[in-house]
Amino acid sequence: MKNYKELIILVAEDDDGHAELIKAGLLESGVCNSIIRFKNGVETWDFLNGTAEKEIRDPEKAYLLLLDINMPIMDGVELLQKVKTDNDLKEIPVIMLTTTDDPREVDACYKYGCNMYITKPVQFDKFAEVLNRMGLFIQIVRVIN
């Protein structure tokens, strides 16, 4: 398994509860990868860009970004654009995980290069299921360096 890097899940979610639920949900579906949570787009960007004061992205490691759209200061779409136009970052898979189901928003995200778009269902069972499936998906993602 030397060929495979450790995959770190990045959760960009301004809502603490949501972030908590996502973490718990992923854990329950068997995703054991380490999770780093960000409260907004700027924080996330700083981490990815290496401008953050504390922890920054390790180029030796692989990342997956779970991105909420509605976030203060810098929203998910803006961050998506930045990531997907950056040569170092554009390989990072981005899964939009958001309450917004506006088709225009969805289209925009795919246009900017998101890999998957998942709507947060209000019904927790469904939400849990989504997270479960997503977790299974994450387990099979292999990022080749």
Added chain:
Amino acid sequence: MENEGMKILYIDDEKSALFNFEQLFQDDFEVYTAPSAAQGMEILATTEIQIVISDQRMPKKTGIELLSEVALLYPDTIRILLTAYSEAEVIIDAINQGQVYQYITKPFETKNLKNILDKAAQNWRLKRENQLLVTQLQKKNEKLIQANEELLTSSKETEEGKNQIKYILQTAMDGYWMTDMDGKFIEVNDAYCKMSGYAETELLNMHISDVEVIENKDETEYHIKKIIEFGSDRFESKHKRKDGSVYDVEISTVYQTEYINAFVVFIRDITEEKKAEKALLKSEEDYRNLIEFSPVPMAIIHDWKTMYFNPAAIQLFGAITESEILGKHINEFIHPDYRELAVENSKLLAEKGFVQMQEQKYLKLNGSVLDVETQAKSIRYNDLPATLVVINDISKRKLAEMELADSKERLQKALEVSNQSRTTLLSVLEDQLRAKETLRESEEKLSTLFNSMTEMVVIHELVFDNNGDAIDYRILDCNKTFTSITGIEKESAVGRLATEVYGIETAPYLQEYANVALNGTSLEFNTYYLPLDKYFLISVVSSEKNKFSTISTDITSNEQIHEIIKEKNKELENYIYVASHDLRSPLVNIQGFSKRLQKQTAELTNLMAEMNANAELAAEYKRLTTDDIPKSLSFILNNVSKMDTLINGLLQVSRTGRVVMSSTILEMNKLFKSILTIFDYQLKEMEANVVLHELDSCYGDTNQLNQLFSNIIGNALKYSDKNRKLTLDISSHTKYNKVIYSIKDNGIGINNRHLQKIWDVFYRVDASAPEAGEGLGLSLAKRIVDKHKGKIWAESVEGEGSTFFVELHKNKFEE
């Protein structure tokens, strides 16, 4: 009464004198008075006046002048002059001339005057009687003279008679004899001597038979006896002259017995007459031959009976011989319809001697009808007054005429038909006229409608370039609304090109209009016309090729409302969107953590069952109960309160929309001061520098505007830059009927990408920031401004500060 019937006329210009005179003499005379000469003359003209008395001195005419005239016109009157003057010479002359009988001086004495008048009357009577006597005498004398003259002439007559007759006989132009009973000449005149060539002496020894050629002696004797028997005879004969030549004579003889029994014979040489008669006979024969052989039928009528028919006529009437039709009444040959005409014609013939060509109908022997044209002329035939009728058979012509009439009739019928169709045409025309009238009326109505329409109606005609492409259009007509909307007078629009009228390079909507005008397909569209800053609903129709009419309705206000509704809808949509979105997140949490709590409780229950197992388990239990469960619960509580806040915010927003405004003109400085008072503590703490300029007043609801500006100022305090002291600058300026208030701060500013979103409900640039509110302030501000039909916008430079602008109405407006 002696003077009875005597009429006196008194003429005097003094009326009193007239009155006096009348009083004095009216018992004795019939008195007439006149105040002037003229009136006197009038009386004289109508009344037989015997005595005329006139005053000498009168204004227009003197008495003498008047009486002279009277003398001339009425010489029998007795004329008396009355004068106060002694104009002796004049008067004497007048008397001498016999114009005046006497003169009397004024004032006259009644008695004297009476005497004079009596005498005058007497005189007049005498004169009259004398005159009558003279007249009678004259008449008797005349009769005597006449009788005398008659006597004289009658005695002369008897003496001269015989001589006269003898002389007459001798000098007569005709020959004269007297023969005895045997026929021996007793007397002959010179005329007969000349006529016969014998001398008187020779003849006096001769006998009638010596000169008579036709009769022999016995015959003459017989003739003589006949003459004796009848007393007279007149006949023609031939006499022989001395030289032996024979000549025609006309003889008239009377047997008379007064002096002796003798025949008085007058002989007239009628040789010339006879010659003429012969010639006439000859020409008559010629004519007769002419008539006889003429192909023109001719007949001669005498006394309504047929006397002669020429062969052509015989043939015409269908007879074989003349005898079949001769001697018959002409009515047998005249159609009953024309018999009256024949009577009239006979009158005409008697009067004028001829009847001009006329058409009539004759009857043939067999009774069939002949159409003829006749001419008639009075002639003498066989020495009888007769009528020659020249007949022209026009049956064939009549036939032709009938055919002609027939075709004429047909023509007439055709004409009638054409007349009928003309009538039809006329009625059609009338209908058309009526229709025209109706059309005119409706046109009038239309024109009234046209001008009173609130829509702008314009009639255009396309204008093409050389390639046949529509490049412009010309305005043909427009209504009043056109002027009121565009401000362009009709006079300066009609007949001109759209580009000229509107002063632009391309005629508005040319392509759309051209399409309608060329294809006839109507078009209706909504448009915003920038030069007029108006929205129009334009209907375009084409009544004929290349022409089109536009009916434009100004829907600017409609459109504005639409725009507002659209915006409101969008806003509402946004509200709903935002609400559903933002309410969703907490709900996800509530649900999620509730489920987790359930799971955790279940776990706890399981752990509880394995209680007392070991210390490890106890620690786990502790963790669940002291850590996990309270954590979950706190999240739930948090989110419940969040949800509460959001729902409250929504309520507030909707409340703002529903609140009833009570607007007045507001003193804005006062309003801002009261707001600043509320923030006074904070401002002082921040050592803020607030500049409140003199503000213009505006029209609005004081509470709502208070909230609006409070929210803006509150934000300014909230998002002030911690590194510098806050500066607030509050000012206003008036633009037309609007007042624009600006609140400028030197705060942290807003990034451009947030600038449009700040008006959204619940929107916060950084919700996690400690100062962040519920995201309602500015969206409420916007709603308030909307309710005031105003505008709100912001300009900001991140890191430098923001300026919020609020535009409100200066004066009262329709809410």
